[in-house]
Amino acid sequence: MVKITDVARRAGVSPSTVSYALSGKRPISDATRRRVQAAVRELGYRTDGAGRAAPGRRSRVLALAVPMRSGIHVPVVTQFAVSVVTAARAHDHDVLLLTEGEGEEGLGRVAAAGLADAVIVTDVQLQDPRLPMLRSGPLPSVLIGMPAEPDGLTCVDLDFRAAGELCVDHLARLGHRVVALVGSPPDVYVRRTAFARRLVEGFTSAADRHRLTSAVHPCGTGPDAARAIAERLVRELPALTGVVVHNEPLLDPLIEAFGQLGLRVPGDLSLTAVCPAPVAASARVPVTAVTVPSTELGTRAVHLLVRKLSGAAVPRTTLLPPRLTERASTAPRGA
Numbered sequence: 384m385v386k387i388t389d390v391a392r393r394a395g396v397s398p399s400t401v402s403y404a405l406s407g408k409r410p411i412s413d414a415t416r417r418r419v420q421a422a423v424r425e426l427g428y429r430t431d432g433a434g435r436a437a438p439g440r441r442s443r444v445l446a447l448a449v450p451m452r453s454g455i456h457v458p459v460v461t462q463f464a465v466s467v468v469t470a471a472r473a474h475d476h477d478v479l480l481l482t483e484g485e486g487e488e489g490l491g492r493v494a495a496a497g498l499a500d501a502v503i504v505t506d507v508q509l510q511d512p513r514l515p516m517l518r519s520g521p522l523p524s525v526l527i528g529m530p531a532e533p534d535g536l537t538c539v540d541l542d543f544r545a546a547g548e549l550c551v552d553h554l555a556r557l558g559h560r561v562v563a564l565v566g567s568p569p570d571v572y573v574r575r576t577a578f579a580r581r582l583v584e585g586f587t588s589a590a591d592r593h594r595l596t597s598a599v600h601p602c603g604t605g606p607d608a609a610r611a612i613a614e615r616l617v618r619e620l621p622a623l624t625g626v627v628v629h630n631e632p633l634l635d636p637l638i639e640a641f642g643q644l645g646l647r648v649p650g651d652l653s654l655t656a657v658c659p660a661p662v663a664a665s666a667r668v669p670v671t672a673v674t675v676p677s678t679e680l681g682t683r684a685v686h687l688l689v690r691k692l693s694g695a696a697v698p699r700t701t702l703l704p705p706r707l708t709e710r711a712s713t714a715p716r717g718a
Contacts, residue, residue, distance in 0.1 A: 386428075387491045393422035399520040402494040445471050445688060446499035446522070448481040448490070450506050459631070459659060459677055460505070463527065466681030467503060474689045476500075494521045501692055503527060503684045507538075509575045523691045525684045528577045529700065537691065539683050539701040543578045543657070546673040546705035547585025550627040550655040553671065553707055555593040558716035559625035559653060562590060562597050563616050565637065566629050569601040582629050582657060596620070602630055609636035610643070617644055624652055624716050631658035634666045638712075649714035660708065669710035676703060 391398045396415060404411045404419040411419075422428070447467050449460050468478045479499050481489065490513060493499050499522065504513060507528025517524045518535040526538045547564070554562055564586045566572070567579045583599055590597035598620060602612045616623055628634060634656060638648050646652045648668045656663055656672040663672035680703070687697050 387495060389426055390419065390422045390428045393426060394418040397519075398491040399494075399516055402491045402521050405495040441500045441692075442497060443475060444477045444479050444499045445685065446479045446481055446490075446493050446502040448502060448504045448506075450482065458662075459675065462659065462677035463505060463681045466678040467685055470682040470685035474685065476685075476689070490516050490520060490522060501525075501688045503681075503688060507577045509577050509580055511577075523688060525688045525691070527680050527684050529581065529702070530577055533700055537687055537697055537699060539680060539687060540578065540703070541673075541675060541680065542702040542705055543581040544585035544588075545702075546657050547582040547587075547627070547629075548589040549585075549673055549705050549707050550657065551586055551589035551593065551595070551597075553655060553709075553713065554625035554627070554653060555589070555595060557625075557653060557713060560595055560716070561620055561622045562595050562625035562627065563620060563623055564597070564599045564627045564629065565612055565616075565633065566599060566601045568603050568630070572601050579629065586627060596622070602633060604630065604632040604636075606636045606640070609633055609640040613637060613640035613644055613646075617646070626652060626654045628654065628656040628658070628670075631656065631662045634658070634662065634670055638667055648712050650718070653713040653716070655707075655713060657705075663708070663710065666712070668712045671707065671710045671713040673705045673707050679703065 501523040
């Protein structure tokens with residue numbers, strides 16, 4: 384199957400230029416357009432033109448890129464999607480859900496076929512390979528996430544670095560001196576996913592500032608992973624009294640695993656988390672947590688994108704401040 388990158392290579396241009404030439408959304412020189420059209424004919428490239436908007440007309444569709452990769456927690460993705468759809472309908476837009484690994488080629492395909500007017504991108508990596516296309520491509524975009532270099536982009540996210548700091552600050556105020564972060568699944572860190580990496584930065588920075596003994600451990604999900612990480616932490620940090628969890632499916636299994644090892648929450652071990660509020664509140668021991676505001680993030684992303692489509696100026700970055708809600712899972716050390 385011929386891809387947009389094949390056309391770009393044959394024509395000697397970028398995939399975004401191919402998108403411009405095919406969609407008519409930005410001026411392209413006649414010489415460049417002829418090269419692209421020749422490459423399209425030679426290679427037999429086809430786009431799904433059904434429902435394709437004519438040049439200059441809008442589809443009134445927003446694309447939402449949510450790659451379903453390993454380590455992704457589906458309920459949180461669902462919350463994002465529902466909030467985006469709800470906000471989009473309030474602005475008389477529909478939503479096209481992109482669940483494959485929509486890199487530069489996939490976004491170029493959407494643009495070339497006129498399937499959407501703009502795109503919201505999630506699961507953002509620090510050095511995300513989609514960024515060149517998002518900076519220069521034909522589709523206006525908003526990222527739910529903060530890459531290492533946000534110049535030329537519009538980004539909205541929870542301030543995950545501050546969230547990690549806030550959890551540690553809370554434990555330190557309660558007198559805890561040895562803390563651990565039970566993090567997202569390893570694949571999330573291997574991809575250098577921005578929210579996970581930034582939370583680790585905040586956790587480590589705050590632990591160093593308070594002169595705490597600390598450790599960071601990525602972890603899978605499920606009872607077996609919870610038992611393994613609980614045993615490791617007890618073995619390697621026998622004085623451990625404070626834990627931050629950034630892996631919401633692990634909350635109940637982890638509380639149970641520590642209980643099986645004789646550690647009561649919060650009597651022996653205070654536990655905090657960064658997760659959606661309903662997950663924290665419904666745990667077997669209600670968990671002190673920084674809320675991940677999925678609904679607010681999705682809604683803000685849509686509002687920013689609609690403003691961009693109207694030609695209005697928007698802020699480059701919007702970081703929502705973290706808010707910690709105290710529940711039953713934390714207590715002063717030795718209480």
